Amino acid sequence: MPKDASTLETVLNVRGTSGVAAGQDSITGGPASAVRVALIGNPNTGKTTLFNRLCGLRHKTSNFPGTTQEARLGYLRSADSDANASALELVDLPGIYGLELDMPEAQVCRGVLAGSLAPSGERAASPDAVCVVVDATNLSRNLILVGEVLRRRLPTVVVLNMMDLTRSRGLSIDLALLQELLGCKVIPACARKGEGLTEIRREMVRALVPARTVPGTLEGLEEWADDVYARVASAPESSVRSWDPTDRLDRVLTHPVFGLAAFVLVATGLFYTIFAIAGYPMGWIESIFSFAGGWIDEAMAPGILREFLVGGVIGGVGSVVVFLPQICLLFFLISLLEDTGYLARAAFVMDRWLRPFGLPGHSFMPLLSSHACALPGIMSARGIPDRRDRLATILVAPFMSCSARIPVYVLLTGLLFPQSPLKQAVAFTGCYALGVAAGLLSALVARRTILRGKSRPMALELPTYKRPSLRTAFMSAFDRGMIFAKKAGTLILAISVVLWWMSSYPHVQPPAKAVEMRAQAEVLMEQKTGATAQEAEVLNSEADAMVARWNLQRSFAGRLGGAIQPIFGPLGYDWQLSIGVMTSFAAREVFVATMGVIVAGSSDTEGVGFAQKIAEAKRDDGVTALLPPAVAWSLLVYYVLAMQCLPTLAVTAKEAGGAKWALIQLAWMCGLAYVGALIMYQVLK
Amino acid sequence: MHKYAATNTPIQPASGSAQMAKGLSSAVSGSIVLGAGLGDASCCKDGATGNVSLGEIEKPVVLTTLLIGQTGVVCETCMDKRDAAMLRAMGLRPQARIRVCRMGEPWIVEVLPGGAGASGVGVGKSKGAVADSSREAACAPAGDMPCARAGGCACRIGLARALAERVLLEPRSIRNG
Numbered sequence: 090m091p092k093d094a095s096t097l098e099t100v101l102n103v104r105g106t107s108g109v110a111a112g113q114d115s116i117t118g119g120p121a122s123a124v125r126v127a128l129i130g131n132p133n134t135g136k137t138t139l140f141n142r143l144c145g146l147r148h149k150t151s152n153f154p155g156t157t158q159e160a161r162l163g164y165l166r167s168a169d170s171d172a173n174a175s176a177l178e179l180v181d182l183p184g185i186y187g188l189e190l191d192m193p194e195a196q197v198c199r200g201v202l203a204g205s206l207a208p209s210g211e212r213a214a215s216p217d218a219v220c221v222v223v224d225a226t227n228l229s230r231n232l233i234l235v236g237e238v239l240r241r242r243l244p245t246v247v248v249l250n251m252m253d254l255t256r257s258r259g260l261s262i263d264l265a266l267l268q269e270l271l272g273c274k275v276i277p278a279c280a281r282k283g284e285g286l287t288e289i290r291r292e293m294v295r296a297l298v299p300a301r302t303v304p305g306t307l308e309g310l311e312e313w314a315d316d317v318y319a320r321v322a323s324a325p326e327s328s329v330r331s332w333d334p335t336d337r338l339d340r341v342l343t344h345p346v347f348g349l350a351a352f353v354l355v356a357t358g359l360f361y362t363i364f365a366i367a368g369y370p371m372g373w374i375e376s377i378f379s380f381a382g383g384w385i386d387e388a389m390a391p392g393i394l395r396e397f398l399v400g401g402v403i404g405g406v407g408s409v410v411v412f413l414p415q416i417c418l419l420f421f422l423i424s425l426l427e428d429t430g431y432l433a434r435a436a437f438v439m440d441r442w443l444r445p446f447g448l449p450g451h452s453f454m455p456l457l458s459s460h461a462c463a464l465p466g467i468m469s470a471r472g473i474p475d476r477r478d479r480l481a482t483i484l485v486a487p488f489m490s491c492s493a494r495i496p497v498y499v500l501l502t503g504l505l506f507p508q509s510p511l512k513q514a515v516a517f518t519g520c521y522a523l524g525v526a527a528g529l530l531s532a533l534v535a536r537r538t539i540l541r542g543k544s545r546p547m548a549l550e551l552p553t554y555k556r557p558s559l560r561t562a563f564m565s566a567f568d569r570g571m572i573f574a575k576k577a578g579t580l581i582l583a584i585s586v587v588l589w590w591m592s593s594y595p596h597v598q599p600p601a602k603a604v605e606m607r608a609q610a611e612v613l614m615e616q617k618t619g620a621t622a623q624e625a626e627v628l629n630s631e632a633d634a635m636v637a638r639w640n641l642q643r644s645f646a647g648r649l650g651g652a653i654q655p656i657f658g659p660l661g662y663d664w665q666l667s668i669g670v671m672t673s674f675a676a677r678e679v680f681v682a683t684m685g686v687i688v689a690g691s692s693d694t695e696g697v698g699f700a701q702k703i704a705e706a707k708r709d710d711g712v713t714a715l716l717p718p719a720v721a722w723s724l725l726v727y728y729v730l731a732m733q734c735l736p737t738l739a740v741t742a743k744e745a746g747g748a749k750w751a752l753i754q755l756a757w758m759c760g761l762a763y764v765g766a767l768i769m770y771q772v773l774k
Numbered sequence: 775m776h777k778y779a780a781t782n783t784p785i786q787p788a789s790g791s792a793q794m795a796k797g798l799s800s801a802v803s804g805s806i807v808l809g810a811g812l813g814d815a816s817c818c819k820d821g822a823t824g825n826v827s828l829g830e831i832e833k834p835v836v837l838t839t840l841l842i843g844q845t846g847v848v849c850e851t852c853m854d855k856r857d858a859a860m861l862r863a864m865g866l867r868p869q870a871r872i873r874v875c876r877m878g879e880p881w882i883v884e885v886l887p888g889g890a891g892a893s894g895v896g897v898g899k900s901k902g903a904v905a906d907s908s909r910e911a912a913c914a915p916a917g918d919m920p921c922a923r924a925g926g927c928a929c930r931i932g933l934a935r936a937l938a939e940r941v942l943l944e945p946r947s948i949r950n951g
Contacts, residue, residue, distance in 0.1 A: 186863035191856055227929045229887035230865040311867060318887060335930070336842075336875050339882055343932070437880040437932050444934075545857060546934035550864055551882065553930075 123164070123178040125214070126293050127201055129238060130222035131231050132184035133552040135250040139222055139280035140181045141564040143290065148179075150568050151209040158183055158197045159471065160208035161568075167294045175294045180208065180216065188237040189307070193476065202241050218244040218296035220289070225249040225262060225277070226553065228322055232314035235271065236303040244296035245273045248289055253279040254553070260324045267321040272301030281558055335554060339434065348438040355426070355435070356457055363418050363461060370414035378407030401589035406582050416465040416573050419458055421566035423469060428557030433549050440547050446529040447536030447544055449473060452482040456528065459489035460521075463737045467744050468569060477540045481532045483745050484754050487737050488528030490521045494728055496681045501725045503700050504716055516725070523729045527761065539753065588675045588735075592646040599636045606632040637686050646672050660727065660763070661720040661770040663708045670727070677733045688715065719773035723766040731762035834942035837874070838881065838935070844950055845873045845886070846943035853940040865929050866941065875930065881938035884928040 130136040140148075144163025153160050161181035166174045182201055183194035200206030204215030221238050223231040228249075235247055249255075249262065268275040274292050278285030304313050341347050382403045389395040426432050432454070440450030448456075451473040459466030466486045473479040490498070498520050506512035536544065606628045613625035641647050642664075650668030657667045665687045673680035688706040706715035716724070732738065732755045742751040834849050848870045851858045865885040866872065876882035933941070 186860065190859055190863055192860075227887070230885070230929050233863070307862075311869075322887070333875075339930075340876050343876060343880055343882070345879070433932065437934075440934065441879060543854070545854070546936035547880070547932070548857065548861055548864065548934065548937050549932045551930040551932050 123176040124167075124217045124294055125178045125180060126218045126220050126296075127180045127182055127198075127216040128220050128222065129182045129198060129202075129234070130184060131186055131224065131227075131234055133550060134184070134222045134224040134227075134231065135280045136184060136222040137181065137564075138558055138561050139248065139250060139278070139289075140179060141561055142280050142283055142286055144179055146564075146567070148181075150572060153197050153200070153206055153208060158193060162208050162211065165290060167290050177290070177293055179220075185234070187234060192474075202238070202243065216243065218246065218293055220293060220296075221245060221247045222250050223247055225251050225255040226258065226260065228262065229314060229318040232317055233310055236310045236313055239271065239273070239299045239301070239303050240305070242298055244298050246289070246292045246296045247271060247273060247275045248285070249275060249277045250280050252277045252284070253282060254555075258324070260322065263321045263323075267317070270301065270317045270320065272299040273297055338554060339551065342431065342434040343437050345438075345441065348434070352435050352438050355431070359419075359422050359426070360457070360461065362422060363415055367414040367418050371411050374411050374413065375407070378403055378410070382407075396593060397586070397589075400593060401586040402582065405586060405589055406578070410574070412462050412464065413570055413573060415461055416468075417566040417570040419461065419465045420469070420569040421562045423454065423458075424562040424565035425557040425559075428555070428561060430552040430554045433551050436549060437547065443529075444544070444547075446533045447478075447540075448481055448485075448529070448532050449475065449478045449545075449547055452478065452532075455482050455486055456489055459486040459491060462491050462493070463487040463489065463734065464573065464740050465569070467737065467740050468572070470744065475545055477536070477542050478545075480745055480750065481535045481540050483741055484535055484750065484757070485528040485532045487732055487734065487741075487754065487758065488524045488531060488730065490524040490729065491677075491734075493677045493734065494520070496678045497728045498725070500681050500684075500700065500703065501716075501721050501728075504704055504721050505718060505725075507700075507704070520725060520729050523726070527730055531757065531761070588646070588672070590645075591649070592641065592644050592672055594645060595643070597640060597643045599632075600639050603632040603635040603639070606635070641668065641683070641686050659770070660723050660766045661717075661774065662724070663715065665706075665708070665715060666720070666724070670733075673733050675733075675735050677728060680728070680733075717774075719770050722773055723770035726769045727762045727766040729762075730758060730765050732758035832945040835945045835948060837872075837883070837933075837938050837941040837943060838877075840874045840877075840943070840948065842874050842877055844948060845871055846949070847871050847947035848941060849944045850942050851940055852942065853937060857937060861931075861933075861937070861941075864931055866931060871947070872943075873928075879935050880932040881935065882930060882932050883938075884930050886928050 128136055128140055140161065140163055143165050147165065148161055148163035151160050151162070163179040163181065165177045165179060167177055180201060182198045185192070185194045185198055188195055188198055188202075197206060202216065202219065205213060207213040219238050219241070221235050223235060238245055247267075249264070249267075255262065262277075264275055264277060274295070274297065276285055276288050276292055278289060280286075304310050342351055382399045385395060385398050385403070389398070423432070426435075436450035436453070438450065439453035443450060443452055452470070455466045455470040455473070457466075458469055463486050466489065467483050470479050470482045470486065473482055498517055502513045502516040502520075505516060536542075610625040610628040610632070613621040613628070642651075647668050650671040651664045653671065654662070654664045654667040657670060662670065665684075668687060669680045669683045672683045684703060688703055703716065704714075707713060708715055738751040738755060741754050742748045745751070835846065837846075840846060848866060848868055850868060851861055851866065853861075861867075866883070871886040873884040873886060874881070875884050
């Protein structure tokens with residue numbers, strides 16, 4: 090090493106940042122004087138695994154400002170003795186193949202290395218050191234990125250990851266020679282097994298400005314990389330295999346028929362696991378929120394605050410947080426699949442089917458996930474490399490029939506075919522098919538209009554098959570869960586409160602008839618006989634139902650529903666159905682509960698005879714049925730196609746990088762739903 | 775001597791699959807242009823200019839005409855600049871020796887390490903061997919690339935047909951697997 094090379098450690102000592110006080114590297118933020126290290130590498134080099142190993146839960150996830158690129162900032166300490174330990178701040182950069190590529194990920198990396206970009210809320214400054222993670226089994230290609238980083242003349246360390254695979258394949262790398270040729274420290278490691286972590290933590294603060302120069306042109310860099318590789322890598326003859334299992338597996342997993350069958354099997358297993366396992370924690374969460382609501386109801390005196398806490402906060406947030414287990418489990422399993430190397434193959438299988446609609450194979454998993462809930466589906470679209478492809482996927486994901494639509498489908502198909510489970514099942518399946526068809530056609534329209542541009546043919550690196558890392562999967566699930574929980578605690582909470590307020594206020598005097606019925610019930614109760622008590626109970630229950638219907642009709646949401654009824658009139662909806670549509674704007678399943686309140690006077694939609702009451706419900710004229718077949722079909726089409734989920738809009742705005750996309754999604758889906766429902770009603774009436 | 779060393783004679787690409795690339799092949803001139811600008815579709819047409827022109831020798835071979843197990847050296851990619859730059863960064867660059875692992879949609883190729891020059895002169899076996907990017911080296915026997923053959927240090931790339939049809943290989947570099 091050259092004598093004049095200044096180490097980062099020296100710089101730190103000058104700055105007086107060594108020996109940072111304990112407790113400063115908390116999860117909420119590192120110390121202002123922490124050493125910032127940028128973690129960079131090709132995709133599939135184990136960079137995320139290394140980050141998780143080094144930082145564990147001591148990290149936070151945000152975005153790079155002005156981009157949709159995720160930024161992870163982790164905190165750790167150098168491996169020096171306690172007195173000299175430095176606080177390190179690790180910035181996990183997106184995986185890239187080249188720093189100079191015209192891609193958002195590369196732009197972010199360039200910005201961070203140049204000091205012009207930092208994760209949201211962090212100071213923008215050049216990193217104190219760069220840690221390049223290299224796949225030792227693919228050294229030749231990885232050296233190009235190493236060269237591009239070395240050109241930046243920042244203190245650099247190179248981590249040769251996956252050394253276990255290198256060893257098992259009989260490959261050997263002359264580390265001393267490599268270190269000399271690169272002019273910076275090279276650390277062998279196996280992040281999966283935790284090998285080399287101490288040295289990495291120690292060397293990060295001792296990083297050197299590279300002592301070697303590398304060629305400035307791409308061609309020169311490629312030649313340099315080939316040269317370095319040729320000099321440091323070797324493999325024995327015995328490593329030659331005439332039968333390559335990767336070839337065989339690839340041929341099966343990307344085969345048009347077998348590949349599809351394998352994918353169907355994997356996807357079915359994935360979603361079965363989600364539905365089978367997530368049900369338990371979802372039930373627990375429901376119980377906790379229900380208990381909390383009940384406890385507040387009993388502990389607090391009646392009043393606005395109690396209503397706000399029970400109905401607005403606990404009811405609103407509880408109904409969204411209940412999806413947290415599904416989201417965490419989905420990302421846990423997707424991470425496992427990704428880690429095995431299978432997902433890249435699956436993307437190619439689905440590419441054939443989705444490409445005609447302008448979507449890449451990568452879109453399949455987000456679209457499939459959206460059948461459980463559009464929120465994790467949209468969030469998982471982050472993995473789609475092309476921006477236009479990603480936006481198209483986000484825009485159409487809510488067309489997939491999510492679990493919140495199921496109660497509406499059950500109610501309406503039950504009304505349409507009360508005596509025929511088979512026809513109900515066909516109609517139910519038709520709803521799912523309509524959603525998929527609408528989504529794919531909408532993607533096609535989007536790609537030919539607002540997202541116009543040549544559809545880029547797919548090219549993907551197919552990573553080596555390997556055993557997945559549970560730790561990485563846990564961290565991925567934790568990250569996604571935290572992002573969702575934060576959203577539930579802020580934006581979704583605000584939306585829930587507003588909607589609760591709109592459907593609960595203003596308080597109005599109960600109808601005279603209900604007051605009279607309650608008075609009668611009181612008189613009957615005073616007689617204290619079994620028969621009269623029962624009669625009083627019936628009267629009270631009827632009065633409650635009447636009051637609930639009365640209140641909802643006169644609430645802000647009810648009035649709004651009444652005001653917009655002329656808009657829904659051509660679809661065959663009266664004011665009652667219009668209120669149902671209006672209140673379910675927050676979440677589709679609310680429609681069923683609202684109809685319960687309006688028609689049956691209770692939100693208990695699982696009680697005996699609920700469907701019967703809805704079927705027999707009349708309009709204001711007392712003669713016309715509330716839901717004749719033409720209207721039921723119209724509603725069914727409306728709910729398949731309409732954007733009736735505010736949390737989804739919020740997530741779309743965030744993931745797509747602007748409220749504009751959420752508004753486009755809302756307008757397109759609701760417009761399509763309106764036209765579809767109108768045609769259905771007008772044809773069938 | 776391992777099994778690949780015995781099959782080093784240049785071979786003709788599979789005639790049966792030649793039709794797959796006829797559209798592109800017809801647009802490709804008889805000249806091989808080494809080091810031409812990747813991603814510039816004009817480089818595939820008559821009158822293309824490049825850094826080094828080797829004259830009228832043979833037409834480049836389209837990747838999709840190769841059979842499973844065959845290897846060849848990339849001479850250029852004729853596609854959108856962004857796609858070409860991406861593939862180049864992924865390792866599919868001029869002078870890279872590739873092996874066909876799967877035909878059809880997708881085409882799966884293994885990019886053998888060290889570039890054709892380096893690997894052609896025995897990467898991994900003789901330390902200190904310096905990359906030789908001359909055309910002779912590019913077409914040199916690729917039999918002694920043990921780590922690549924073992925699936926060891928090669929990287930595997932899946933390509934949609936539309937891209938695979940636009941990867942051109944040097945005709946004299948094609949070898950049987």
